[in-house]
Amino acid sequence: MILVSGQQIREQFGEQTSKQSRDQLLHQAASAAAKHPEWSLGLMAGRSLVMQRLFAQMRSTAPHLRIATLEGQSGTGKETAARTLHALGPAASGIFLPCPAPHFFEHLPAVIRESRDGTLLLNHIEDLTAAQQARLLDFLQWLDHQHARRLPDSAPRQVFFSTNLPVRKLVSAFSLRIDLANRLTVIRFTLPPLRERREDIPLLADFFAERFSVTHNKPVRGLGPQSLPRLLTHPWPGNVRELENTIHAAAMACEGQWIRPIDIPSLSPGFSVGSTDLAGPDNDAGRGSRQDTPAEDPSHDPNHDPNLDRAILRHITLVLAQVDGNKLRAARLLGISRSTLYRLLESRRS
Template identity: 35%
Template sequence: MQSFADDRFAAARALLLMVEGMIEGATLVDRASRVVWFSEGQLALLGGPRLADVVGQEIERVIPHSRMREVVETGRPHPLDIIQYGERWLLVTRLPLRDEAGEVIGAIAFALKNSIPYLRPIAERVQHLQARLARMEQALSTTRTHRYNAEHILGASPAMRQVSRLLRRAGEVKSPVLLLGETGTGKEMVAHAIHAASSRVNRPFVAINVAAVPENLMEAEFFGVAPGAFTGAARQPRPGKFQLAHEGTLFLDEIGDMPIALQSKLLRTLQDGEVEPVGSNQLARVDVRIIAATSRPLAEMVRAGTFRQDLYYRLNVLSIRLPPLRERTGDIGLLAARFCEQTAASFGVPVRPLTPAALARLEDHDWPGNVRELANVIEQAYARTEGPRIEAADIADALAPAGPLPRSAAPAPGATDLAAAVAGLERAMIADALAQAGGNKREAARRLGLSRSNLYAKMRRHGLAAAPD
């Protein structure tokens, strides 16, 4: 053991004694992290042992959680550290001691007197920022979570029993899921339920409607933006949906509307588990479970060359077809009763049961808008009519078209292209709904049984102005 009389330790001790009025306590250890010297103040902090009784002991035997050995072994200083002695908090500095050759021969530590009061404003500011960050994280975790689970998926028909079986299976495996079905069949609700049944239930659920994102912004929405990537870009990085969904689930609605160029980058992300933000050449690792959905015939699009075959195979591991409402024999009564309860609760009125005639009228309808249309019809019945029950006439009134279809809705004589005829009918119905709503897109979307984002996407597809209200 190096002696306290060693000139190098004596010089360190002399320096500490010169500033004794500014420090609470001081410690010297040798190259083996054994105590060489404690100041009187340090001995007082330790409870008043005699210096002779502690000199030569390993520092941890005197100060159990001391980090002096770390300074000796690494040669790196600890300029600032806050430690607790009983009820007191001290600001401590630890420095290595070196000989003329630069070799570490020990370490010195001292605590500044009255240092914590000067640091209190900084500590309070840090505490405030930490609390604010915790609140923001809590809000984010609340908004990025599932809203539905398997109990929300109603249906006793054979088709829905198959959906329920596949939903449970999707919760057990980690493979991508592809949801297929017409608009309004409940694909997003099923995606939420799959996430809720999976091992990622406590991680984020992030949804993005591909059809609602302008093509020139899609890459930024998916993969994020690096600081200053373009003129006007923020100085802080903006995460994309993949980063937000890290360790959770990313729901890609209307995947069939994704441009072919972005499909290639999406495929690479799914294969490699990495994203490259716009304006950056740095890759970021992401762990995301994909659930994709579409109302378009992806297999036909693959054959036509408008959807990448390799991406289709990557997504189509576990596919679940959601049946249209017209194929769900016996489910309309269950769903209508649920929508009556929900609508009554939102209106703050008693539940109005359906008469047998009203239910028969619902079951006679072919439901081109599927479950979403049924929910809309029930809400219309509550909004338009009064009475203890919902009558057949109330349903008929809600199902009645807003007006006669324009002549342009009919296919041209001799037309044999079914897709073109359907597209023409859809365009005409959207134009008519906009006209009936006086250009109000929210109201037009309600009349058509669509979400506003879906309406905007269809308007762009048919060459109609799609600027938000």
């Protein structure tokens, strides 16, 4: 048995669980969302139909959840949604403890002790080995017994799971046992990629600008009208996290109240979407701000670039962005070894 203190667990997994920091986060989010309360839920903002439906599902299920799974690509907001569910649910007065699922078993007693009567989030269930999946099933059975014996104080009240790959795909690829998948997905929440809900981009950009202005005491109010087309046409392979980082960098550079195209840092490479439908061909701002968009150079447009080396490098870059640059996870997703990934990156960049 490994004895680990709650403090160490929180530090190791980068958790901000104290009531003070949670309240601070909620306060910042509330201030940023105050302009459009109908388009926010807890820590989340979203006005697209798909997000409005998700919020409705979260509102109606949160009070009753014990086990649930959140699916979505890296950076789409799974952990943020889990925190929001926790804040709306029966364990709100307890701790919220995220933990990478593959490390859960190394620290089992301490994690359970630390998360009792609160919410435990096990991230990245797609990385569980077969042996860990068997242990997870045992853990869920134990959890049922604790709840049946009305001993919730000895166990987390809620356990959420998250995965970057849909559970259905994990099962069909034989990466996840079906009996475990069935247990985990009775209640399932899906966070769509940002490029599939572009209507959310202006709202999220203002939300992050406002949050930045509160935390950094800088009077940034949001996007200037000429800055939006560039954000709307980017494919956002890193999803909401990438947008948040972009707005932070832009808000830092911003000299006035409104973010200008010049404040926006160059965006990560990825598959470009045509900009005409969103920015409009006569839009000066769109034209001016597209100068470093990959689509401007035909050799960077995947639809017109037949070069295999560049296509491979683009694909690897996209996958790396989805997993926040984690080469081990990128290699797994690509179905190659880490050393092959390094070799491909080296050979194609040189």
